[in-house]
Amino acid sequence: MTNNNEQAIDELKKIVKQKGLKYTEQREIVLKILLHAHAHLTAEEIYNQIKLEEPESNIGIATVYRALGFLEEVNLITSIVFGNDGKKYESNAKEHHDHLICTSCGKIVEFVDDEIEKRQDKIASKNKFKITSHSMQLYGLCSNCQ
CATH class of the missing domain: 3.30.1490.190 (Ferric-uptake regulator, C-terminal dimerisarion domain)
Structure with missing residues (x-):
C-alpha cells in the first residue's frame, strides 16, 4: 500500500475514534477497494470486487452502501452522480484533478x-x-x- 493509502486508513481510524464509533473491517475493506481502484466504481462494482477479493468477509450490498455513505460523509471518498446510473466513487487520497x-x-x-x-x-x-x-x-x- 502506498503512503497516501496508509494515511487514508489511519485517517479512517482516527475519524471513527473521534466520533465514538466502532471501527469496522467492512469500512476499511470498502475504502481499500477504492484506494486501489484505477477507475471510478459504482457500489455494485465495489460489492462484486469484494466478493472476488474478500469472499470470507461476507459483506452484503447494504453494508457497502452504508460504508460508502459514511466514507463520503467524512470526506475520505467523493462521488460523481450519473442520473439513472447512480453514483460512481473514488478515493480522496489521489492528487486533485x-x-x-x-x-x-x-x-x-x-x-x-x-x-x-x-x-x-x-x-x-x-x-x-x-x-x-x-x-x-x-x-x-x-x-x-x-
Whole structure:
C-alpha cells in the first residue's frame, strides 16, 4: 500500500475514534477497494470486487452502501452522480484533478490544468472569496460516442 493509502486508513481510524464509533473491517475493506481502484466504481462494482477479493468477509450490498455513505460523509471518498446510473466513487487520497464525463457511455477522464486552477484562484480573489475545495465536472460526448 502506498503512503497516501496508509494515511487514508489511519485517517479512517482516527475519524471513527473521534466520533465514538466502532471501527469496522467492512469500512476499511470498502475504502481499500477504492484506494486501489484505477477507475471510478459504482457500489455494485465495489460489492462484486469484494466478493472476488474478500469472499470470507461476507459483506452484503447494504453494508457497502452504508460504508460508502459514511466514507463520503467524512470526506475520505467523493462521488460523481450519473442520473439513472447512480453514483460512481473514488478515493480522496489521489492528487486533485477534475473530470470530463461522457453523458452517453459514462466514460470518465481525469485531468489537471494549471491554467484553470490559476483562473479559479484569480476569480475567487477578485470576489474576496477563499476557496476551501472545489470539484469540476465537464459533461459531453467522448470521441467514441460523438
